[in-house]
Structures are given as C-alpha cells and as structure tokens.
Amino acid sequence: xxxxxxxxxxxxxxxxxxxxxxxxxxxxxxxxxxxxxxxxxxxxxxxxxxxxxxxxxxxxxxxxxxxxxxxxxxxxxxxxxxxxxxxxxxxxxxxxxxxxxxxxxxxxxxxxxxxxxxxxxxxxxxxxxxxxxxxxxxxxxxxxxxxxxxxxxxxxxxxxxxxxxxxxxxxxxxxxxxxxxxxxxxxxxxxxxxxxxxxxxxxxxxxxxxxxxxxxxxxxxxxxxxxxxxxxxxxxxxxxxxxxxxxxxxxxxxxxxxxxxxxxxxxxxxxxxxxxxxxxxxxxxxxxxxxxxxxxxxxxxxxxxxxxxxxxxxxxxxxxxxxxxxxxxxxxxxxxxxxxxxxxxxxxxxxxxxxxxxxxxxxxxxxxxxxxxxxxxxxxxxxxxxxxxxxxxxxxxxxxxxxxxxxxxxxxxxxxxxxxxxxxxxxxxxxxxxxxxxxxxxxxxxxxxxxxxxxxxxxxxxxxxxxxxxxxxxxxxxxxxxxxxxxxxxxxxxxxxxxxxxxxxxxxxxxxxxxxxxxxxxx
Amino acid sequence: xxxxxxxxxxxxxxxxxxxxxxxxxxxxxxxxxxxxxxxxxxxxxxxxxxxxxxxxxxxxxxxxxxxxxxxxxxxxxxxxxxxxxxxxxxxxxxxxxxxxxxxxxxxxxxxxxxxxxxxxxxxxxxxxxxxxxxxxxxxxxxxxxxxxxxxxxxxxxxxxxxxxxxxxxxxxxxxxxxxxxxxxxxxxxxxxxxxxxxxxxxxxxxxxxxxxxxxxxxxxxxxxxxxxxxxxxxxxxxxxxxxxxxx
Numbered sequence: 001x002x003x004x005x006x007x008x009x010x011x012x013x014x015x016x017x018x019x020x021x022x023x024x025x026x027x028x029x030x031x032x033x034x035x036x037x038x039x040x041x042x043x044x045x046x047x048x049x050x051x052x053x054x055x056x057x058x059x060x061x062x063x064x065x066x067x068x069x070x071x072x073x074x075x076x077x078x079x080x081x082x083x084x085x086x087x088x089x090x091x092x093x094x095x096x097x098x099x100x101x102x103x104x105x106x107x108x109x110x111x112x113x114x115x116x117x118x119x120x121x122x123x124x125x126x127x128x129x130x131x132x133x134x135x136x137x138x139x140x141x142x143x144x145x146x147x148x149x150x151x152x153x154x155x156x157x158x159x160x161x162x163x164x165x166x167x168x169x170x171x172x173x174x175x176x177x178x179x180x181x182x183x184x185x186x187x188x189x190x191x192x193x194x195x196x197x198x199x200x201x202x203x204x205x206x207x208x209x210x211x212x213x214x215x216x217x218x219x220x221x222x223x224x225x226x227x228x229x230x231x232x233x234x235x236x237x238x239x240x241x242x243x244x245x246x247x248x249x250x251x252x253x254x255x256x257x258x259x260x261x262x263x264x265x266x267x268x269x270x271x272x273x274x275x276x277x278x279x280x281x282x283x284x285x286x287x288x289x290x291x292x293x294x295x296x297x298x299x300x301x302x303x304x305x306x307x308x309x310x311x312x313x314x315x316x317x318x319x320x321x322x323x324x325x326x327x328x329x330x331x332x333x334x335x336x337x338x339x340x341x342x343x344x345x346x347x348x349x350x351x352x353x354x355x356x357x358x359x360x361x362x363x364x365x366x367x368x369x370x371x372x373x374x375x376x377x378x379x380x381x382x383x384x385x386x387x388x389x390x391x392x393x394x395x396x397x398x399x400x401x402x403x404x405x406x407x408x409x410x411x412x413x414x415x416x417x418x419x420x421x422x423x424x425x426x427x428x429x430x431x432x433x434x435x436x437x438x439x440x441x442x443x444x445x446x447x448x449x450x451x452x453x454x455x456x457x458x459x460x461x462x463x464x465x466x467x468x469x470x471x472x473x474x475x476x477x478x479x480x481x482x483x484x485x486x487x488x489x490x491x492x493x494x495x496x497x498x499x500x501x502x503x504x505x506x507x508x509x510x511x512x513x514x515x516x517x518x519x520x521x522x523x
Numbered sequence: 524x525x526x527x528x529x530x531x532x533x534x535x536x537x538x539x540x541x542x543x544x545x546x547x548x549x550x551x552x553x554x555x556x557x558x559x560x561x562x563x564x565x566x567x568x569x570x571x572x573x574x575x576x577x578x579x580x581x582x583x584x585x586x587x588x589x590x591x592x593x594x595x596x597x598x599x600x601x602x603x604x605x606x607x608x609x610x611x612x613x614x615x616x617x618x619x620x621x622x623x624x625x626x627x628x629x630x631x632x633x634x635x636x637x638x639x640x641x642x643x644x645x646x647x648x649x650x651x652x653x654x655x656x657x658x659x660x661x662x663x664x665x666x667x668x669x670x671x672x673x674x675x676x677x678x679x680x681x682x683x684x685x686x687x688x689x690x691x692x693x694x695x696x697x698x699x700x701x702x703x704x705x706x707x708x709x710x711x712x713x714x715x716x717x718x719x720x721x722x723x724x725x726x727x728x729x730x731x732x733x734x735x736x737x738x739x740x741x742x743x744x745x746x747x748x749x750x751x752x753x754x755x756x757x758x759x760x761x762x763x764x765x766x767x768x769x770x
Contacts, residue, residue: 224747351544354615357691376617376691386536401688455686516688519615 051131051148051323053272056265057159058326059150064164065172068150069179071143073171075134076178076261078141087300088133090259096126096299098227098255108298108306112254114439115229117211117220117287119236120274121311122297123267128314128321129299129307130264136302148323151268154243155201160193160490162247166262167191179261185248185409185508186501191492198242198411198487201273203433204235208283211292213351216459218277218284225295228254228442230457235277237458240270241411241438246489248409248508254439272325275317279328286315352396352521355379358482361401362518366410366510370418370483373518377478383522394523395466397432397482401516402456404440409508411436412484416462417469417476429468432460435484437513455516482518546613546621547606550629557599564592565730586644589726590637593644596722597636600737601711604744605632608686608707612700615689620696624689627700628707635708639716643723656724657767663724664764667717671757679713682706683744715740721760 059066065073082089087108095109103109113122131149138147154160161167166179167189180189207218210233221231232241243251243266250256250263257263277284287293293312301307318324356375363369384390397416415430435458443456469475486509491497497505542548602609609625616624650659670676687703690696718736725732739756743749 226747351614353543354617354691357689359690359693359695361688374691378619379617382618386540401686517690519691 049146049322050318051135051146052326053148053268053323054150054326055156055159056150056152056163057156060164064168067144068147069163069165070172071138071141071147072134072150072261073165073177073179074141074143075137077175078137079133080178087304087306088136088302092300093130093133094256094258097258100255108300110227110255111297112227113225113297114227114236114254114442115220115232116223116226117231117233117292118223118225118295118297118311119220119233120271121292121295121314124271124274124314124317124321125297125299125309127264127267127271128309128323129301131323132302133300149268150265151272151325152262152265153269153272154194154199154239155196160196160199161191162188162262163265181250181260183249183256183260184251185246185489186497186505187489187492188247188249191494193490194243194246195487195490197413197434198246198436199239201235201239201276203238204233204273205277205280207234210285210287211289216461219274219287222289222291225297228439230443230455232458235270235273237436238434240266241436242434244438245407245409245411245436246487252407252409252438254442271317272328275325275328350523352394352523353379353383355383355520355522357517357519362484362515364408364412364484364486364513364515366408366486366506368483368485370481371515371518373480373482373520375476375478375480375520380477380522391467391470392463392522394461394463396521396523397460397462398517398519398521399435399458399482399515400455400519402435402437402440402458402513403443403516404437404456404511404513406511407437407440408511408513409505411487413487414460415483415485416465417474417480418483429465429472429474430483432462432465433458434487440513480520543613543618543621545610546625547609549622550602550606550609550625554599554602557595557602560595561592561599561733562730564595584727586641586648589644590640593640593723593726594633594637596726596733597633597640597719600719600722600733600740601636601715602629602633603737604711604715604741605629605707607745608632608703611686612689612703616696616700617691620692624696624700627697628704631701631704632708632711635705635712636719639712639719640723643720644726647723657770660721660724661764661767663717663721664760664767667721668757668760668764670717671753671760676714676753677750679710680744680749682710683714685710711744714743 054068056069059068076090079088079090079093082092084091084095085104086092092107092109095107097112098110111122112126113119127149134149135147139145152159152163165177168177168180171177182189185192204218207216209217210219211217211222213222216232216234218233218235220233220236221229223229223231244257245252247260247262250260251266278286293315294310296308296310298306298308313320356373356379358371358373360371362371383392397414399414411434413434414432415427416432418427418430437456440456466475488505488509609628612624612628613621647659685706687699687706689699689703718740722732722736742752743756746752
C-alpha cells in the first residue's frame with residue numbers, strides 16, 4: 001500500500017513508507033549515508049527514512065559541484081526539457097507560484113499565498129512536492145537517493161552571496177549551468193552579497209505570537225486564502241521579501257520568481273526559520289484555529305497527480321513530511337533580549353488608536369526620503385485623561401496605501417527621528433525595520449484581477465525604540481520624522497560593475513513607489 | 524484593614540469608547556432606520572397602491588417623486604456592503620473628527636448612488652410608457668446577468684476593496700474622505716449598478732426584491748473569492764429574465 005499512500009503524507013503509516021526498514025529494537029535516530037539521511041526508529045520494529053535539508057554553503061565548502069548541488073542542476077535540466085503542460089515540468093512548477101497570462105482549464109497555477117497567515121504553510125507544501133519531484137528525477141538519473149532540498153542561510157557570516165555553483169557559467173561537463181540565470185540584478189552572478197540588514201531574522205524571531213490582533217506578528221494576519229493580501233508577517237517581510245527584492249530579476253516578480261533555482265533554497269531557508277521559531281519556545285506556537293489548520297491547498301506530486309494537503313498535515317516536518325533541517329536545534333542565538341519586549345501583544349480589548357499621520361503622500365525613487373508625522377495633541381491629551389497613562393502602552397508606525405507598478409530592486413530601511421547630521425556612523429537607535437515591495441504589482445490598481453487589492457501596508461511595533469528615544473530625551477510628543485533609505489547589495493569584491501550594469505541597477509532601484517500615508521497609532 | 528474601591532469608567536464613557544472602537548455601529552442604526560422606512564412605505568397607502576407586479580405598458584411616477592424613496596433604498600441596500608469602508612474611515616480618523624469623517628464619506632458615497640438613480644429613473648421614465656413593463660424588467664435582469672460574468676465586474680470589485688489615504692486634519696481630511704466616498708461609490712457602482720437598475724425597475728413593487736438584491740450585492744462585495752457566486756447569481760438573474768419574458 002505504500003505506493004497508493006504516497007500522495008498523502010498526513011498518515012504516520014505513510015511516513016514509514018518512505019523506506020520501511022526492520023531495525024530491531026534500537027530506539028532513536030541514527031545518521032547514515034554521509035550524514036544526509038536519518039533513520040527514525042518508531043520502537044515497534046519499524047522505521048522511516050527522514051531526509052535532511054542541509055546548508056548549501058556547507059555542501060559547497062570545498063567545491064561548487066558537490067553531489068547534492070550537481071544532482072539538483074541535472075534534475076532542473078530534465079525538468080526544463082518537459083512541456084509546460086506537464087505538471088512536473090520546471091515551468092509548470094514555477095506557474096504554481098505565479099504566471100502571467102491565461103490559466104489553462106484545470107491547471108494549478110497562481111496559487112501562492114502572500115500577505116496572509118497561509119504564507120508559511122502554503123510554501124512548505126509547495127517545497128515538499130517540488131522536492132519530491134526533483135528527488136524522483138535525481139533517482140531516475142542515478143543520483144543520491146537521499147537527495148533533499150538544501151537551504152541558503154544568508155544570515156550566516158560569509159554566506160550572503162549566492163552559493164558558488166549558482167554563479168558558475170558552466171557545469172563540470174562544460175554544458176550550460178541551469179543554476180546560473182542572467183535574470184538577476186547586476187552583480188549577483190559575480191559575488192554580490194546581501195547586506196546584513198536584509199537577511200536578519202532577529203525581528204521576526206522576537207515575535208512570540210504567530211497571528212496577533214493587531215498586526216504585526218511572526219506569521220501573517222488572519223485572512224481567507226489569498227493569492228496576495230496585505231497582512232504580512234515579519235518573517236515574510238524580512239528576510240523573505242527583502243531577499244526577493246534585492247536579488248531582483250526573476251526573483252523580484254512573483255510570477256517569475258520560482259524560475260530562478262535559488263528561489264527554492266531561499267524558501268527552504270524561510271521554512272527552516274519557521275521551525276527555528278517554534279523551537280525557540282517561550283509561547284511560540286502555531287495558530288490553533290481550525291480555519292488555518294483545515295485549509296487545504298492543491299499541488300502535483302512526482303507522478304503529476306493532483307494532491308491536497310491541509311495546514312494540519314504539515315506542522316511536524318519530520319513526523320508528517322519526512323524531513324528535518326540541519327542545525328535547527330542550535331538556533332537560540334536569534335533571541336535578542338533588548339527587543340524581546342517588542343513581541344508582547346497589545347492591550348487586549350483595546351485596539352490601537354490613530355493619533356497622527358503625514359499630511360501628504362510620499363514618493364520613493366531610490367534615494368533617501370523623509371516625511372513629517374504630526375502627532376495630534378488633542379487626541380493624546382484626551383487619551384491621557386481617559387486611560388490615566390502618561391505614555392502609550394504600545395506605539396505602531398504604519399506605512400500604508402503603498403502603490404507601485406513594479407517592485408523596485410531595493411529595500412528601504414526605515415528610521416524615526418533620525419538626526420540630520422550627515423555621515424552619522426551609528427543610526428541603530430533610530431532604525432525600526434525594513435520595507436520592501438515584493439508582489440506589490442498584485443496589490444495595485446492595474447494588477448491582475450484577484451482578491452485582496454487593499455494596497456500594500458507595513459506596520460512596525462516601535463514601542464521599544466520610542467522608549468529608548470524618550471529616555472535619551474530625543475522623542476518629540478508632537479512630531480516625528482520618518483526617513484526611508486534605500487539599501488543596496490554589497491558589491492562583488494573583485495568585480496566592478498560596468499557602466500551599463502550600474503545604470504541598469506540604478507534604474508531598477510529607482511522604480512517609483514508611492515506611499516499614501518505614514519501614520520502613528522497608540523495601543 | 525482598609526478596602527480600596529477602584530471605580531471603573533462611567534457608563535457614558537464606556538459607551539463613547541465602544542462607539543469610537545466600533546465607529547460603524549451608528550451607520551448600522553441608519554441602515555435599520557432606512558429598512559424600516561422602506562417597509563413602512565410599502566405597507567402604507569402609497570406602497571399598497573402600487574404593490575405587486577404589473578404586466579403591460581404603464582407610465583411610471585416622476586423621477587422627482589421617486590427620488591426620496593430611492594435615496595432611502597440606497598442607504599438600506601448599498602451601505603451594508605460599505606460598512607468595512609466606514610470602519611476604515613472611522614479607525615483612520617482622529618477621535619474628535621471620527622463621526623464627521625464618516626458622514627463626509629457617506630454623503631459622497633450615497634450621492635454617487637443618488638446620481639445614478641436620477642439617470643436610471645429618468646431613462647426608465649422615457650421607456651416606461653413605450654415598452655411593456657415585463658420586457659423592461661427582463662431586459663434589466665438579463666443585462667445584470669451578463670454583467671456578472673464580464674471581467675469588468677471583477678475589475679470594479681477589485682477597486683471596491685481599495686482604500687484611499689486619509690489625511691488627519693483640515694480641508695485635506697475632508698477632501699480625503701470625500702475622495703474615498705467617491706471612489707468607493709464609483710467602484711461599487713461598477714459591481715452592483717446593474718442590480719440596482721433592476722431595483723429601479725421594480726422600485727414600487729415589494730420589499731422581497733429589495734431583500735434579494737441586497738443579499739446578492741452584499742455577498743458579491745464582501746464574501747472572499749466572491750467570483751464563485753457570480754455565475755450562480757448570473758444564472759438566477761438570467762432564468763428570472765426568461766420567466767418574465769415567457770409570462
């Protein structure tokens with residue numbers, strides 16, 4: 001029955017079907033086959049093989065073409081040779097995430113979930129079936145039977161550039177390298193690196209709540225299934241959206257992103273960070289809501305057959321899906337004590353109150369830009385009388401009603417009350433987070449007709465920052481200046497961009513973005 | 524031992540806080556009042572005189588005479604689907620101008636529907652004396668059915684979900700609320716306008732029409748993935764059109 005059950009990973013019996021093995025009475029896990037394949041003993045004379053997703057930079061530590069990467073590249077070549085109508089083809093799998101143009105009847109296209117609490121479970125399911133498709137092809141080609149999708153941990157020092165094999169012009173046999181595509185922003189294929197501010201998951205990890213009312217939270221806001229909505233979780237913004245935007249090209253566009261082979265390793269890392277977050281404990285749990293857990297999504301497995309998974313079926317990667325991540329248990333370094341307070345939920349039953357906003361819209365075009373936010377004295381005074389609070393319990397900064405025709409190939413750092421002094425070395429006390437615009441074309445007036453067109457929105461909980469600035473006497477209760485500063489990739493160490501490439505990058509970064517309002521809410 | 528008695532907020536303060544946190548509640552009361560008025564109209568002498576569906580060629584009452592009840596019907600039928608927008612206006616306005624902002628938004632939003640009513644009722648007044656009323660109704664139902672399956676309806680539905688930046692104070696705040704009311708009204712007109720043409724045809728008939736069309740328009744605008752119900756609604760409208768033509 002193993003074959004019949006292969007499309008349904010929700011059953012524990014099926015998990016054992018990965019490779020049911022008699023292992024005697026030995027309890028626990030054993031690492032085998034070069035550390036990639038883990039055997040889980042259920043203690044009843046059966047076991048299952050659990051695949052281990054490994055760090056791509058560790059795999060390529062000594063040579064770009066390690067067996068896992070080489071097998072991935074060869075499998076991609078095979079998938080790319082298949083027709084778009086084949087659900088296991090490279091282009092079809094990319095279209096499952098998004099594709100511009102008409103959708104053939106019955107095709108499972110344009111399914112990705114963004115700006116919603118389904119972002120993490122949907123992408124986990126997507127990766128799971130993609131990994132099965134690639135593994136089947138790897139095995140068919142005689143590659144490692146324990147092949148698992150690696151992850152790109154760009155947050156690690158020295159690993160912020162694309163992994164070497166993704167930049168090599170050719171494969172070991174001299175043929176074209178499918179891992180290296182030209183549709184990336186200038187510099188990436190020459191060793192440009194992601195800046196640390198774009199890859200840090202610290203802010204996301206510091207949230208304790210997955211889906212709090214109100215935003216922000218770790219995993220996204222409560223919505224119905226939405227291709228694109230505007231209730232992003234912190235992990236989806238940084239590092240997810242930031243990495244998409246900075247790499248640019250295919251990665252910067254949801255309808256093309258999955259055609260860049262690095263997409264899958266990026267999302268493998270995002271999926272890993274979800275596991276890391278849960279492992280941190282301290283009340284970090286998945287939503288208990290039936291609406292979230294029972295929601296099913298449709299995919300294709302390695303035979304091309306349509307399959308369904310619910311959220312409930314993907315919460316335990318080892319037990320339900322048969323894979324784990326290398327090194328997840330050691331991730332407690334993410335906690336930042338100073339920022340931990342940020343994760344506390346707002347006062348229950350008291351929604352945040354609007355206390356001030358910018359008077360005019362703000363235009364971004366790839367250069368530093370600031371805007372005044374006037375805090376309404378009358379409202380603040382009335383609140384103080386009513387609530388008997390000298391200072392607000394929580395302070396939220398909203399960047400709202402954001403529109404753009406396309407995603408600029410940059411990320412903007414956001415600061416509050418940044419002093420005017422030029423060249424200031426340490427602006428950390430004023431930094432509240434990043435805003436990037438992956439998928440914004442789906443939320444704009446001219447975007448494709450779909451649900452969720454509410455305009456792009458980014459919310460920061462700036463309570464801790466405000467307290468720090470207040471303590472230093474640098475907080476003005478009547479006015480703040482909000483500054484946005486574009487972030488660029490760190491240029492390749494040994495390669496100067498040509499003038500044409502530099503101009504192309506500057507143009508891509510300068511793609512205009514209109515922010516309708518910057519507002520302040522007190523909780 | 525001394526007991527410390529702490530006093531909670533007064534009842535008046537709690538009501539004010541509740542109203543501020545749920546700014547759409549006042550509008551819900553206005554919707555209920557509109558429904559009571561319309562039901563009262565249909566149950567009263569003027570309504571009873573024209574109740575039921577009348578076949579044949581009939582002259583319609585003047586636009587001016589019909590406009591007041593049309594305005595009340597717009598509040599009863601079209602404002603429920605605008606409640607999320609009303610809440611958006613309320614929660615994104617400073618507390619001291621929250622209710623004013625909602626009124627500014629609603630005046631323009633309902634104004635769009637009233638203007639649409641003037642145009643539609645005028646057009647119906649022109650054809651009312653020339654074509655049998657069942658043909659006019661069948662045509663309106665058929666057009667509304669076709670509209671449901673056209674991509675334009677989805678375009679307007681998308682625009683119907685959009686918000687507009689609301690400046691915090693002064694004339695910019697008023698202009699922002701008015702702009703939002705206009706854009707929201709225009710977008711919602713694109714979704715529900717054809718349904719309201721049907722309502723204009725049967726304006727003096729019975730409340731059942733109102734209830735059915737309100738349910739359809741509210742579902743179209745508020746339910747997630749409402750494109751799934753567009754086709755069933757189109758089918759129901761189309762079938763009704765054929766029935767009216769056949770009878």
